Amino acid sequence: MEPAMASKKISFLFLISLYFAGRGTTTLAARRLLDTPVVELPPLPSIPALPKFAFPPLPHVWDLPKPAWPPLPKIPSLPKPAFPPVITGANPFPLSPSECPPLPKVPSLPKPEVPPFPRAIPPVIAGVPAPPNLLPFPPPLPKAPNLY
Numbered sequence: 001m002e003p004a005m006a007s008k009k010i011s012f013l014f015l016i017s018l019y020f021a022g023r024g025t026t027t028l029a030a031r032r033l034l035d036t037p038v039v040e041l042p043p044l045p046s047i048p049a050l051p052k053f054a055f056p057p058l059p060h061v062w063d064l065p066k067p068a069w070p071p072l073p074k075i076p077s078l079p080k081p082a083f084p085p086v087i088t089g090a091n092p093f094p095l096s097p098s099e100c101p102p103l104p105k106v107p108s109l110p111k112p113e114v115p116p117f118p119r120a121i122p123p124v125i126a127g128v129p130a131p132p133n134l135l136p137f138p139p140p141l142p143k144a145p146n147l148y
Helices: 003-021 026-035
Strands: none
């Protein structure tokens, strides 16, 4: 076997082994490949020659005849609109801020003074006895009022 052919077969087998080797085992796969002798395969059975094209080849786009489109209808152009007369001197559309008239000053609205919202004090009901505690643990202590 010629050396060039052997290198082609080795490189092909090398690529296959790298494909199936996975990560981290490429060096091991390469060592195994270099230790493997080249195996001669039997020739493939001969297949009768098929015609080059089963159908005649299609022509290229640029070889096709151009379609004969009907001519486009002549559409009359619309009349050009009449523009207003140009005013010379003053610029009707000022572009720079220095040419714009100043905006009128709008006084800000006064903020209404809202009195602070009074805290709600729960009403004290005197003379009504508390219901008996039916639970095995004592009731929670009342919270001290938050004075801050």
